[in-house]
Amino acid sequence: MSAPQWVHERLVVDTPGKGFTNITERVAAVVRRSGLRIGQALVFVRHTSASLLIQENADPAVLRDLERWIESLAPEQRAWEHDDEGPDDMPAHARSALTRTSETIPIVDGRLALGTWQGLYLWEHRASRHRRELVVMLSGSA
Amino acid sequence: MSAPQWVHERLVVDTPGKGFTNITERVAAVVRRSGLRIGQALVFVRHTSASLLIQENADPAVLRDLERWIESLAPEQRAWEHDDEGPDDMPAHARSALTRTSETIPIVDGRLALGTWQGLYLWEHRASRHRRELVVMLSGSA
Amino acid sequence: MSAPQWVHERLVVDTPGKGFTNITERVAAVVRRSGLRIGQALVFVRHTSASLLIQENADPAVLRDLERWIESLAPEQRAWEHDDEGPDDMPAHARSALTRTSETIPIVDGRLALGTWQGLYLWEHRASRHRRELVVMLSGSA
Numbered sequence: 001m002s003a004p005q006w007v008h009e010r011l012v013v014d015t016p017g018k019g020f021t022n023i024t025e026r027v028a029a030v031v032r033r034s035g036l037r038i039g040q041a042l043v044f045v046r047h048t049s050a051s052l053l054i055q056e057n058a059d060p061a062v063l064r065d066l067e068r069w070i071e072s073l074a075p076e077q078r079a080w081e082h083d084d085e086g087p088d089d090m091p092a093h094a095r096s097a098l099t100r101t102s103e104t105i106p107i108v109d110g111r112l113a114l115g116t117w118q119g120l121y122l123w124e125h126r127a128s129r130h131r132r133e134l135v136v137m138l139s140g141s142a
Numbered sequence: 143m144s145a146p147q148w149v150h151e152r153l154v155v156d157t158p159g160k161g162f163t164n165i166t167e168r169v170a171a172v173v174r175r176s177g178l179r180i181g182q183a184l185v186f187v188r189h190t191s192a193s194l195l196i197q198e199n200a201d202p203a204v205l206r207d208l209e210r211w212i213e214s215l216a217p218e219q220r221a222w223e224h225d226d227e228g229p230d231d232m233p234a235h236a237r238s239a240l241t242r243t244s245e246t247i248p249i250v251d252g253r254l255a256l257g258t259w260q261g262l263y264l265w266e267h268r269a270s271r272h273r274r275e276l277v278v279m280l281s282g283s284a
Numbered sequence: 285m286s287a288p289q290w291v292h293e294r295l296v297v298d299t300p301g302k303g304f305t306n307i308t309e310r311v312a313a314v315v316r317r318s319g320l321r322i323g324q325a326l327v328f329v330r331h332t333s334a335s336l337l338i339q340e341n342a343d344p345a346v347l348r349d350l351e352r353w354i355e356s357l358a359p360e361q362r363a364w365e366h367d368d369e370g371p372d373d374m375p376a377h378a379r380s381a382l383t384r385t386s387e388t389i390p391i392v393d394g395r396l397a398l399g400t401w402q403g404l405y406l407w408e409h410r411a412s413r414h415r416r417e418l419v420v421m422l423s424g425s426a
Contacts, residue, residue, distance in 0.1 A: 006323055006424060044389065044390050053239055059224055062224045065223050065236075073357065082345035082349050097350060098382055101338045101402075104388060106186050108150060113279075137322075182326055182423070196385045197377060198377060206365055207365050211362070211378055215357065241381060246328070246386050247386070248328050281423070283290055
């Protein structure tokens with residue numbers, strides 16, 4: 001086994017407003033380029049109004065349901081004190097609090113060890129388009 | 143300090159339907175077998191309708207309360223668009239979104255550095271029995 | 285690149301009851317002392333009624349809103365079965381379940397790779413003062 005390594009890349013993701021962007025293939029490509037065979041991929045989003053989620057990659061209705069459902073948990077209509085960045089801003093922070101700022105996925109046999117139906121998504125919580133920055137930090141052995 | 147190492151094992155957990163299965167001891171056993179003294183244990187569930195949670199391991203009423211409470215956050219009665227896999231399927235995805243696909247626990251002095259009252263649970267969100275697959279990926283030094 | 289390293293420190297945080305304590309600078313100081321240039325910081329809270337969250341560090345109204353909002357998701361008024369440790373105890377477990385027991389932050393160029401507006405908070409969910417214990421586990425290369 002060769003020396004363990006740390007490899008990182010910055011990902012920029014342009015989002016269309018509220019909803020999910022599948023970033024699985026972009027992270028998988030970082031893993032392939034690294035040559036690591038065993039280890040882990042840490043994916044970290046550098047924002048507090050967008051988050052990460054591993055969810056079903058088959059039926060897009062699952063993602064539509066999640067989007068509508070989370071609106072009910074963190075509604076724009078609530079009397080939020082922090083409202084000077086628009087009615088969607090504070091719900092975006094709340095939605096991020098409920099989901100994840102980072103996800104860590106094992107690397108086995110040189111590949112992300114995701115289940116068959118799992119995809120990694122950036123979940124945009126603001127209403128308008130945003131450019132989001134992520135860090136992918138791999139560690140492992142070649 | 144000897145060379146850092148990566149060690150992984152696949153865990154299969156048979157669940158009885160909705161509820162918690164304590165997997166702390168199974169993960170602790172992987173740590174003991176590895177011989178690692180310092181590092182971390184990443185536990186990853188390869189499904190989107192079951193999740194992980196670190197919760198109190200003392201009073202089982204805590205787990206019963208969590209089970210009833212999360213039903214109120216993601217109710218079966220809601221008008222979900224994705225309903226062809228049964229009324230419990232989409233709530234299971236929502237419950238997974240609220241909890242965790244992976245947990246990472248430090249290893250100190252050769253043991254999981256959990257607090258006294260912490261246990262690691264696989265939380266099954268589907269109504270029927272399922273066979274769930276997890277990856278335990280350890281890294282650290284002996 | 286020198287040999288990868290594992291470095292850990294125990295943090296003790298005294299909380300004033302429900303609310304957020306910013307621990308970013310304490311974790312950043314552990315990173316500086318370690319001399320690691322690339323890697324990751326795993327922060328783990330050894331309790332099930334307090335949790336971690338990465339959130340906005342600018343407007344304190346965001347944190348006040350989050351505190352009021354999460355009360356609505358896990359209300360004390362609910363008929364919880366586990367109530368012998370006080371009406372705030374079971375909601376504290378539920379709030380922990382919705383947020384995070386650990387956070388992992390990449391280390392790039394010797395610093396936590398947080399976004400400009402991100403801070404790491406310990407979120408106390410019990411009504412009274414508590415002393416909370418955390419493990420900071422760093423791994424990486426100098």
